[in-house]
Amino acid sequence: MSLALGSVADDYTGASDLANTLTKGGLRTVQTIGIPADDLDLAGIDAVVVALKTRSIPVGEAVSRSRAAEAWLRGRGAAHVLFKICSTFDSTDAGNIGPVMDALRGEAGEAIALVTPAFPETGRTVYQGNLFVGAVPLNESPLKDHPLNPMRDANLVRVLARQSASPVGLVDFATVVRGHEAVAKRLDALAAEGVGAAIADAVTEADLETLGRAALAHRVSVGASGLGLGLARALVAAGRACAPDSAADVGAPVGGLAACLAGSCSQATLGQIAAAEAVMPVRRLDPERVLAGDAEIEAALAWAGERVGTGPILIASSAEPETVRTLQARYGGDRVGHALEDALARIAEGLNARGVRRLVVAGGETSGAVVDRLGLRAFQLGPEIAAGVPVLRTLGQGDPMLLALKSGNFGGRDFFARALDLML
Numbered sequence: 497m498s499l500a501l502g503s504v505a506d507d508y509t510g511a512s513d514l515a516n517t518l519t520k521g522g523l524r525t526v527q528t529i530g531i532p533a534d535d536l537d538l539a540g541i542d543a544v545v546v547a548l549k550t551r552s553i554p555v556g557e558a559v560s561r562s563r564a565a566e567a568w569l570r571g572r573g574a575a576h577v578l579f580k581i582c583s584t585f586d587s588t589d590a591g592n593i594g595p596v597m598d599a600l601r602g603e604a605g606e607a608i609a610l611v612t613p614a615f616p617e618t619g620r621t622v623y624q625g626n627l628f629v630g631a632v633p634l635n636e637s638p639l640k641d642h643p644l645n646p647m648r649d650a651n652l653v654r655v656l657a658r659q660s661a662s663p664v665g666l667v668d669f670a671t672v673v674r675g676h677e678a679v680a681k682r683l684d685a686l687a688a689e690g691v692g693a694a695i696a697d698a699v700t701e702a703d704l705e706t707l708g709r710a711a712l713a714h715r716v717s718v719g720a721s722g723l724g725l726g727l728a729r730a731l732v733a734a735g736r737a738c739a740p741d742s743a744a745d746v747g748a749p750v751g752g753l754a755a756c757l758a759g760s761c762s763q764a765t766l767g768q769i770a771a772a773e774a775v776m777p778v779r780r781l782d783p784e785r786v787l788a789g790d791a792e793i794e795a796a797l798a799w800a801g802e803r804v805g806t807g808p809i810l811i812a813s814s815a816e817p818e819t820v821r822t823l824q825a826r827y828g829g830d831r832v833g834h835a836l837e838d839a840l841a842r843i844a845e846g847l848n849a850r851g852v853r854r855l856v857v858a859g860g861e862t863s864g865a866v867v868d869r870l871g872l873r874a875f876q877l878g879p880e881i882a883a884g885v886p887v888l889r890t891l892g893q894g895d896p897m898l899l900a901l902k903s904g905n906f907g908g909r910d911f912f913a914r915a916l917d918l919m920l
């Protein structure tokens with residue numbers, strides 16, 4: 497069985513977002529955590545999204561892990577590999593989007609890679625190479641305050657050029673609206689000038705269908721879920737995937753206790769935590785106490801143990817930008833980030849040991865730490881909770897669990913309650 501599409505994703509929430517989009521686009525999709533075990537059953541599967549945790553790790557490791565995942569996908573017949581990045585282009589001048597893209601493009605023997613983070617369903621559009629989040633440029637959006645990768649430049653041609661070894665060009669909107677052949681020509685012309693990557697404008701799903709069709713003529717592309725949608729539709733139109741008619745089904749209820757964890761400090765997640773206070777007990781971790789030792793984790797687990805038997809609970813480390821800045825200035829951003837991710841992962845493990853089988857996690861890095869700590873390896877896709885966030889069911893690991901791994905920025909104010917309603 498050959499895969500119609502492979503994807504290497506730079507974080508776990510991003511991978512579930514893409515797997516959700518590919519499923520909606522008609523591809524039977526599985527999400528794996530890292531390179532799958534050899535016994536993963538790929539019968540009837542069109543696409544595999546290999547989730548890595550490479551967005552905020554040293555460049556060399558991000559490159560080598562991404563290359564290994566790409567090699568695995570190619571070995572399963574994937575003619576095209578999408579490097580799934582964040583729709584808000586989360587990265588720093590050191591990478592990791594540019595270096596991983598350069599490596600995958602080199603590996604694929606391609607002269608140029610099409611790049612677009614556009615995902616109109618969640619308000620991410622690209623015009624003249626500038627990324628908009630809703631109505632504002634990226635650098636005016638809440639992403640300017642991200643704890644790990646504050647995004648302070650909306651011009652992605654400039655942003656990517658700082659990270660890539662080759663020059664970066666633009667496939668502008670006027671070209672995209674002329675269709676996939678015009679895009680293909682523009683890519684060829686840029687490649688002939690020695691340009692190694694082109695940011696492509698996209699405002700609507702129709703633009704992404706055009707870009708998906710153009711990208712499919714190459715072996716590698718870089719983008720968010722919007723490009724995934726374009727690729728999925730192009731594959732179905734070309735008869736290379738068979739568009740199953742049944743919607744994603746998460747199978748029989750798993751039962752067990754339910755809990756939510758939040759490590760994202762995005763404006764969306766802060767609002768969702770505030771809304772959750774009305775419907776479930778919420779405990780806020782004290783980051784200073786987390787940095788001081790294990791007592792805060794033990795206290796949170798004891799608090800949860802008294803409540804989770806009668807209904808879902810939420811434990812959060814999330815804080816407003818000013819509080820985050822103060823803490824980072826005192827202890828260092830990396831140290832704080834890792835300590836809080838690790839604390840929430842250990843709390844997830846403790847909750848699981850107390851019978852929690854349904855778990856909602858807010859935050860990409862946070863989800864990565866939790867899923868790794870629980871040792872989860874692969875997921876089947878369930879129904880969509882909000883744009884970019886599906887219900888996931890663990891695959892091939894004994895008693896199933898249900899998870900929702902939410903990008904910090906996604907979902908409406910009632911996200912936690914809504915997720916739990918769909919996770920039975």
Ligand SMILES: Nc1ncnc2c1ncn2[C@@H]1O[C@H](COP(=O)(O)OP(=O)(O)O)[C@@H](O)[C@H]1O
Binds near residue numbers: 820858
């Ligand atoms: N109170 C806090 N102060 C500083 N950093 C925090 C706080 N709470 C969480 N963090 C860190 O912020 C980062 C949030 O990243 P992530 O989980 O990927 O969320 P998002 O999906 O919003 O990007 C994590 O490293 C997390 O540990």
Ligand SMILES: O=C(O)[C@@H](O)C(=O)COP(=O)(O)O
Binds near residue numbers: 511581
């Ligand atoms: O493309 C997106 O916006 C998401 O799929 C994504 O990658 C989310 O990353 P986090 O916000 O770090 O969870």
